[in-house]
Each structure stands twice: as C-alpha cells, then as structure tokens.
Amino acid sequence: MLLQLPTELIQLVLRNCDTPSYFQAAFSSRRLYEIASGSREVILHQLHNNPGWNDGIEAHQTRHLFGELMRRSYDRLDGAEHYATPTYEYQNRVIDYHASTIEASEDSIRALLVFKGYSTVHLIDMGDGDRTEVQLKSPGRDIGEVEIIQTAFDRNGGVYVLHRFRPFLDQELDTDHPFVKHALESRLNGSIHLAYHHLNPPTNTIRMYDFPECRDYRPLALSVANNKFAISWQNKLDPFDHDVVLYTHLYDDDDDQDEDDENHEDDKDDQAEDEGEDDSSEGVMEKGKGDNPYKIIHAAFKAYVLTSSNDQNASSRLPRRTGPAMRLSFNDRGFQLLYHYRAQNIYGAFQRLHHLPVPPGEPRPQVKENACTVQFSPSLSLQFSIGIPFFGTHELGNINQGEQCHWQYLAFGIATHRIEKWTVACLLKSEAHTGPRCTHVLNLDRGRRFDNWQIMAQLGGFREVTTSHGSPVATSRRGTRVAVASWKTLYVWTLNPSELIEDNVAGFYPPSWESPTGAIELRPVVLRLEAVCSQLRFTEKENELVAITDRGMMFLNLDYSGKGKHLLKSQGHDNSK
Numbered sequence: 374m375l376l377q378l379p380t381e382l383i384q385l386v387l388r389n390c391d392t393p394s395y396f397q398a399a400f401s402s403r404r405l406y407e408i409a410s411g412s413r414e415v416i417l418h419q420l421h422n423n424p425g426w427n428d429g430i431e432a433h434q435t436r437h438l439f440g441e442l443m444r445r446s447y448d449r450l451d452g453a454e455h456y457a458t459p460t461y462e463y464q465n466r467v468i469d470y471h472a473s474t475i476e477a478s479e480d481s482i483r484a485l486l487v488f489k490g491y492s493t494v495h496l497i498d499m500g501d502g503d504r505t506e507v508q509l510k511s512p513g514r515d516i517g518e519v520e521i522i523q524t525a526f527d528r529n530g531g532v533y534v535l536h537r538f539r540p541f542l543d544q545e546l547d548t549d550h551p552f553v554k555h556a557l558e559s560r561l562n563g564s565i566h567l568a569y570h571h572l573n574p575p576t577n578t579i580r581m582y583d584f585p586e587c588r589d590y591r592p593l594a595l596s597v598a599n600n601k602f603a604i605s606w607q608n609k610l611d612p613f614d615h616d617v618v619l620y621t622h623l624y625d626d627d628d629d630q631d632e633d634d635e636n637h638e639d640d641k642d643d644q645a646e647d648e649g650e651d652d653s654s655e656g657v658m659e660k661g662k663g664d665n666p667y668k669i670i671h672a673a674f675k676a677y678v679l680t681s682s683n684d685q686n687a688s689s690r691l692p693r694r695t696g697p698a699m700r701l702s703f704n705d706r707g708f709q710l711l712y713h714y715r716a717q718n719i720y721g722a723f724q725r726l727h728h729l730p731v732p733p734g735e736p737r738p739q740v741k742e743n744a745c746t747v748q749f750s751p752s753l754s755l756q757f758s759i760g761i762p763f764f765g766t767h768e769l770g771n772i773n774q775g776e777q778c779h780w781q782y783l784a785f786g787i788a789t790h791r792i793e794k795w796t797v798a799c800l801l802k803s804e805a806h807t808g809p810r811c812t813h814v815l816n817l818d819r820g821r822r823f824d825n826w827q828i829m830a831q832l833g834g835f836r837e838v839t840t841s842h843g844s845p846v847a848t849s850r851r852g853t854r855v856a857v858a859s860w861k862t863l864y865v866w867t868l869n870p871s872e873l874i875e876d877n878v879a880g881f882y883p884p885s886w887e888s889p890t891g892a893i894e895l896r897p898v899v900l901r902l903e904a905v906c907s908q909l910r911f912t913e914k915e916n917e918l919v920a921i922t923d924r925g926m927m928f929l930n931l932d933y934s935g936k937g938k939h940l941l942k943s944q945g946h947d948n949s950k
Contacts, residue, residue: 459904521535695721
C-alpha cells in the first residue's frame with residue numbers, strides 16, 4: 374500500500390513516523406530504503422526529534438546523517454522487542470526463587486540457585502566471558518531432610534545458607550551429632566541452622582550458627598555484611614508476632630585463643646549449665662562426628678533485636694503496621710539496614726546501625742519509612758519511595774576561590790496518588806555541597822541520606838504489579854539502562870544520566886520528549902516474556918540482563934546482534950539431595 378504512493382507522500386509518512394517505525398519501513402523494501410536513506414529533510418527531522426547533540430549536524434552529508442540516526446536508534450534499543458530473545462537454563466528442576474540470590478559485583482554476576490526438593494546450592498559465577506558452577510552440598514543431607522530457606526553472599530568470598538534440618542526418624546542416628554541433637558530438641562518442625570561456606574578454604578570447613586531460642590519462629594529473610602547478619606523472624610502460630618534480629622560474629626571454636634583457653638572453658642561450662650534457657654548470645658554447634666566429611670566448627674554470636682512487633686516504642690510502629698520484613702539488605706558499608714515488605718518494588722523502610730549495641734533500656738534505632746514528598750507538577754506533590762542512587766557526579770570546587778564541591782545523585786522512585794491511585798515511576802536527583810577539594814570518594818549509598826529530591830525524568834509506560842510478587846527493578850553499571858519486570862512484561866528505558874542529572878541544560882533531549890509536567894519522559898522498550906521474574910540484574914555489560922524466573926535462569930542480550938551464550942564450566946555434577 375505504501376509503495377503505491379508518490380515519493381513525496383512516502384516522505385511525508387516517514388517524517389511523521391516514530392523512529393522505530395521509520396526504520397521498519399526503510400528496511401522492508403529496496404524502494405523504501407532508497408527514499409528513507411536519501412531524504413535529507415526527513416532524516417534531519419528525525420534527528421531533531423531524537424535525543425542527541427545536533428549542533429552543526431546539518432553540515433554533514435546525508436549518508437552520514439542516516440548512519441547517525443541509525444546509531445541513535447540502536448543506542449536506544451529500538452526494535453529490541455523483535456530481536457532480543459531470552460534463553461532459559463536450569464529448566465529441568467523448579468527454582469525456589471525465594472531462597473535463591475543474584476548479586477552484581479564490579480566485574481561479574483554471581484547467583485546462588487536453590488531447587489525445590491534439593492539440598493544442594495548451586496553457585497553460578499558469570500564473569501570474564503564465561504560462567505562456572507560450584508555445588509555447595511549440605512553436611513546433613515545423608516542423615517535428614519534439609520530445606521534451604523535463604524542464601525546470601527558476603528564480601529569476603531563466602532556464602533551463607535540458612536536451612537531447616539529434620540532428621541530421618543526411621544534410621545539409627547547418632548544423637549550426639551549436632552544436627553540430630555538440635556533437631557530433636559526442636560520437635561517435629563526441625564531446627565534452623567545457618568551454614569557459612571568459605572569459597573577458598575584450606576580444608577572443607579563449614580562454620581555453623583544455631584538458633585535454639587527461635588524454635589517457634591520461621592525465618593523470612595537474611596542479609597549479610599561485615600561479619601554480621603540480620604534475620605527476619607515470624608511466629609509460626611501468630612503471624613502478627615515478628616521481629617528482626619542482628620547477629621554479630623564473636624569467635625569460632627577453633628580460633629587460636631591460647632591466652633583465653635581457661636576463660637573459654639569456663640564459658641562453655643556456663644553454657645552447659647544454662648542449657649534450655651533462652652540465651653540468644655551464643656550458638657551451640659559442635660564439630661561433626663563419624664563419617665561426616667565436613668569439618669563443622671562452632672560459631673558464637675551476639676544477638677540484638679532491631680525491631681519487634683511486641684514492643685510499643687517508636688522504632689516498632691512502622692513494622693507493626695506493615696507486617697514482617699520479607700527481604701533485608703545492608704547498605705552504606707553495613708551501617709544501614711533496608712527493610713522490604715510484601716509487594717514492594719523498593720525498600721519500604723531503613724534503620725541506621727551506627728550506635729549498636731546500645732545499653733539496656735535505651736530505645737532502639739528508629740525505623741524510618743522510605744517516603745519523601747516531591748513536587749511532581751506545579752500543582753501536585755506526591756510521596757515517593759526512592760531507591761539507592763545508581764548514578765552520581767562530583768564537581769570539584771575551586772580551592773583558590775573558596776568554592777564548594779558539588780555532589781549529585783540520581784535514583785529510581787515510585788509514587789502512587791493517594792486518592793486516584795495511579796502510579797508513576799520517575800528518576801529523581803538529590804545534591805549536596807562540601808568543602809572545596811574534598812577528599813571524599815563517590816559512594817552512591819550516601820545519596821540515600823538526603824531528603825530533598827527533584828524529578829529529572831518520568832518513565833513513560835510504567836505499569837505497577839499489584840500482586841504480592843512485586844516488580845523487580847535493575848539499573849546498569851554506567852546508569853544508562855533502567856529495567857523493571859512487571860509480571861511477564863519487561864520494560865527497559867535507555868537514558869543519558871549525565872544530561873538528566875544536569876537538568877538537560879545542553880538540550881540533549883528535544884522538547885518533543887517533555888511530559889505534560891515539564892520533565893523529560895523516557896520511552897520504554899517493552900518485551901513480552903514467557904516467565905515471571907523474581908530477581909533481575911544487569912551484568913557488567915550495559916545491554917545484558919540476568920534474572921531468576923519461574924522457568925529457570927533467564928539470560929537476555931539486548932544488543933542488536935547479541936544472541937551468543939556463554940559456556941558453562943561445571944564442577945561436580947551431583948544431583949543428589
């Protein structure tokens with residue numbers, strides 16, 4: 374139909390197309406390609422309506438202009454919904470996405486995969502152009518049922534596995550074995566253990582923490598940082614009884630403490646006398662016996678209740694209203710704990726941990742709601758939940774003129790209208806000034822400390838999932854991509870963070886990209902998936918995503934020619950439970 378029109382009318386149609394449609398038409402036939410690539414006025418019109426710097430661009434030849442328009446289109450991932458096809462691995466078993474974990478580091482992506490009905494945790498390391506797999510087997514799998522509840526990485530090359538153990542009652546068991554001993558004391562529900570696997574140990578050693586005082590509770594969330602960890606607990610019979618406990622590591626039973634041996638033995642005798650009492654300050658695990666190939670070492674800890682639904686102080690008002698924390702994450706070098714509640718895309722509250730432990734009787738650190746009032750339009754303010762900044766800048770001040778350093782942070786935020794109930798997602802900026810030529814290093818976690826934010830861009834097409842599952846959010850390493858998985862739909866927005874954070878002063882985004890509120894409105898690439906994403910991360914590449922889904926582990930390359938898969942190097946192909 375389009376080919377039957379005169380050239381002038383075809384040029385008019387191409388002029389009024391959006392850029393993805395322009396290129397779809399251009400590559401559909403030889404005649405349309407010749408018209409699209411040779412119509413200088415049409416190409417210039419498209420360039421001036423697309424993000425980019427256009428100063429002096431008219432001086433270039435038409436062929437160069439067409440190539441520049443194509444480059445901008447690729448940078449914005451135009452058409453990715455047609456060529457980006459996700460691949461899925463580990464589909465032969467069902468992934469327990471509540472227990473599994475994905476972590477993004479500077480040069481790789483690591484995942485701890487847990488499969489329902491299996492006690493072995495699969496550590497997947499994706500870096501240096503390939504992927505490796507290591508299997509972490511539970512030391513109690515031969516004498517009982519092991520249920521993996523939560524997993525977590527630490528920054529010292531180790532992995533934490535929180536699990537429940539129930540002994541096989543139809544077998545003749547060694548009741549002195551630490552697993553069996555504590556499981557029998559914990560009735561039919563089994564016992565909760567936290568195993569620490571160091572990934573480069575000289576021997577096959579597992580550090581074990583135990584929680585006999587929590588036999589009536591179930592763990593909902595785990596987070597680890599700097600030799601401390603936090604667990605969210607909920608009473609099995611009373612769902613309104615829940616708390617969050619911080620544990621700090623004290624020592625292992627094989628530590629070299631020659632000068633304290635006598636005191637150490639006295640402590641152990643005191644523990645034996647107090648057995649059965651509610652003592653939250655120490656674990657009670659001993660070394661494994663018999664044919665156990667693992668060396669299990671006892672780990673003692675100090676416990677501190679951060680929040681409790683039974684308390685009436687100010688620090689527990691928010692948790693009582695929102696329910697138990699379903700996910701926890703440490704932030705700001707472990708001095709801040711983020712609380713994620715059910716069906717939340719961004720953490721719902723945070724708690725500063727600089728002054729722990731406090732003397733008995735003093736109020737606990739207050740849990741503050743992640744809510745900030747921001748001007749959305751000249752006549753409307755909305756209350757935003759704002760994530761940890763994903764991009765920042767540091768402009769040095771002139772020390773000779775006494776100028777201050779200027780810090781700016783860009784973060785993802787969500788707000789819902791209190792009455793009309795519509796939801797909007799935006800990119801927001803906060804800033805601060807410090808002394809001239811400060812010695813601070815850019816730390817994006819610091820950006821969460823500020824309360825004054827302004828909207829830099831609106832994420833057009835955003836749709837919030839109202840189920841308890843929530844919508845995972847991911848940002849790329851250089852801050853040029855924001856992705857949100859909404860049930861079986863993936864939205865990806867491309868951006869120039871340096872221009873947005875400067876309020877588009879250089880005119881990188883044309884006026885046609887402004888929303889009715891005056892902010893830049895970014896346009897998404899929308900991909901229909903065949904799976905529900907529970908966790909989503911970008912790799913070290915800006916256009917590569919990894920996700921844990923209900924179909925397996927998803928890999929998605931958004932590059933136009935990106936269809937390659939990495940090789941998988943496995944270590945130990947044991948599928949046993």
